[in-house]
Amino acid sequence: MGQNPGPHARVPFNRPYVAPKANEYVGEVLNRGTLGGGTGEFSRRCSELLEHELGVNLVILTASGTAALEACALLLDLAEGDEVILPSFTHPATANAFVRQGASPVFVDIRPDTNNLDERLVAERISSRTRAIVVMHYAGIGCEMVELCSIAERRGISLVEDAAQAIFAAYRGRSLGSFGDVAAVSFHETKNITCGEGGALLVNDTALTAQAEFVVENGTDRRRFLRGEVPAYTWQCLGSNYRISEILGAVLWAQLEERHRLQERRAMLWNRYGVELQDWARLMGMSLPVIPANRTPNHHTFFLRAPDRETRCRLIEHLERMGITATFHYSPLHLSTIGKHAGYRHGDLPVTEQVSATLVRLPLYNGMNREEQDQVIEALASIT
Numbered sequence: 001m002g003q004n005p006g007p008h009a010r011v012p013f014n015r016p017y018v019a020p021k022a023n024e025y026v027g028e029v030l031n032r033g034t035l036g037g038g039t040g041e042f043s044r045r046c047s048e049l050l051e052h053e054l055g056v057n058l059v060i061l062t063a064s065g066t067a068a069l070e071a072c073a074l075l076l077d078l079a080e081g082d083e084v085i086l087p088s089f090t091h092p093a094t095a096n097a098f099v100r101q102g103a104s105p106v107f108v109d110i111r112p113d114t115n116n117l118d119e120r121l122v123a124e125r126i127s128s129r130t131r132a133i134v135v136m137h138y139a140g141i142g143c144e145m146v147e148l149c150s151i152a153e154r155r156g157i158s159l160v161e162d163a164a165q166a167i168f169a170a171y172r173g174r175s176l177g178s179f180g181d182v183a184a185v186s187f188h189e190t191k192n193i194t195c196g197e198g199g200a201l202l203v204n205d206t207a208l209t210a211q212a213e214f215v216v217e218n219g220t221d222r223r224r225f226l227r228g229e230v231p232a233y234t235w236q237c238l239g240s241n242y243r244i245s246e247i248l249g250a251v252l253w254a255q256l257e258e259r260h261r262l263q264e265r266r267a268m269l270w271n272r273y274g275v276e277l278q279d280w281a282r283l284m285g286m287s288l289p290v291i292p293a294n295r296t297p298n299h300h301t302f303f304l305r306a307p308d309r310e311t312r313c314r315l316i317e318h319l320e321r322m323g324i325t326a327t328f329h330y331s332p333l334h335l336s337t338i339g340k341h342a343g344y345r346h347g348d349l350p351v352t353e354q355v356s357a358t359l360v361r362l363p364l365y366n367g368m369n370r371e372e373q374d375q376v377i378e379a380l381a382s383i384t
Ligand SMILES: Cc1ncc(COP(=O)(O)O)c(C=O)c1O
Pocket: 064, 065, 066, 067, 090, 091, 093, 094, 136, 162, 164, 165, 185, 186, 187, 188, 197, 198, 199
């Protein structure tokens, strides 16, 4: 085969889906001429739908998942010297949001089955300075939320969900993002539901809702002003402009209207990988994703675990030669420059290090067709 992808088209890792209605809705926004963020008609519809379907007290659309995480950190009012417990196997955005507020990251290892924060290791890392536990639901498969909520409640610390990958996934029938005091979702182009760049701040703690509206509006009561509740808006607290553009709100609404079909399609593709790759995986010593009981996944990512780093690299290179892009995932944050500066070393979080070295993600996107998926499955089967 060499470098020639053969008669097939390339199979990318991701191809962002654009809902056909997006053009019409964006046109409506442009014609209306109110482009600014957060409180336009489409953004409002998206927020209300998410509040209702996720069972969340308040949803505010943001410019990105990162912006939503930063808003979460501002809402916790962290100070220098505070500690935040979080996984090392996550996007740097999870850590940045809290570290930039002065908090020290306390990295905890992940579970080998779900790649999620290992709830059994959390209590021993809590100190008198711990202010929050930040969980991340890897691949849209929920963390052990009963145990994590109970630890946070018992110890009187905040719980934050990085639900960037987890839109419409659930744990024991309850939506991810509805457990923490606050949570963040991403609508980046790699996510199940996307508007290119976007996110949502989810607020469950009713004591934080007023403050959340300030934080996303540069720390002002601008939303109250827009509702006619105050004669002018003024500076109330620290904040930033975390608003989403109404143009992107329109693109997002077009996708949300199609959410059931998109999620079903993704589930079908994900399940088909699982069935078709079962025998191959056994033969190759690869493991397939595990969905524990009581979890409703959103089929965000289909990942394999190779027996070792060398096999993982060989697999990615083989697929690349066949015109297919598969990819590894997070480099452990505790082994990054900042992690090492905080005192972490190789071997500190063995499961994280092992998963990071051996995980590979296969192409999976809303518009993926059967032929493209066949191409990936056949290419895997041809590895020797
Ligand atoms: C777990 C996690 N957290 C946060 C983010 C940041 O989201 P965004 O790219 O929307 O800023 C991502 C993005 O991929 C992510 O995977």
